[in-house]
Amino acid sequence: MGAASHPNSLNHKRLARSNGLGRAPRLSPEAGLILWLRCRIGNGRATYCVLTYMATLENLEKSGVLARHSPDLEYWEMPERFITYTKDFGIWLEKTLRQADTKRGRNLSPYEQVEQIFYDFVIGNPMAYSVDYRKLDPLGQHIWELKTEDMRVFGWFVRKRHFLVVCGEFKDKIPRAKFYKPYIQRVCDFRAALPLDEPKVNTGVSYNDVL
DSSP states (O other), X not given: OOTTSOTTSOOXXXXXXXXOTTOOOOOOTTTTXXXXXXXXXXXXXXXXXXXXXXXXXXXXXXXXXXXXXXXXXXXXXXXXXXXXXEHHHHHXXXXXXXXOOOOTTOSSOHHHHHHHHHHHHHHTOOOOBTTTEEEOSSGGGOOEEEEOSSEEEEEEEEETTEEEEEEEEEGGGOOSGGGGHHHHHHHHHHHHXXXXXXXXOOOOOSHHHXX
């Protein structure tokens, strides 16, 4: 991982291949979510006004609200796409997915499978619809999944070639479409609450729209 990545992010390996009037204090570690302004009034008391601060994706990454995935690339390789993920997803990767055993007959563990598809995504390798990625129903919510043999990773495209991951799950826990609903809702809820500049969503459908 690059030096700027979140401490809970993947350690990628190559596998298959005023404080005065009108001045805002510095943003907290959760910077970008709420901006406080301290306003002095006549009798010396202070009143605090809460203003919603709409942040850029880069600001949310710098503040630690989100983390950018930075695989270890060879010197001749350049990232062509980007993956950002939530703090909770980073914790899940380390606390849950890293501990998962490799299934019989598999070359890669579930954790390594996610590493590999993240690497393939970032490096710009070809991806096949319904094999490596897919847009989920209802299509109007613009939720996508990245797919491996044993894993599903859920999020949305904030921009072309930039995927924001919210959560993941083992494939055998979501065997049919009806089991996807909680994961789709989790992504929708996170996106609605995220103070990100509009437009928050790339509403494209085709390969050329999103990749």
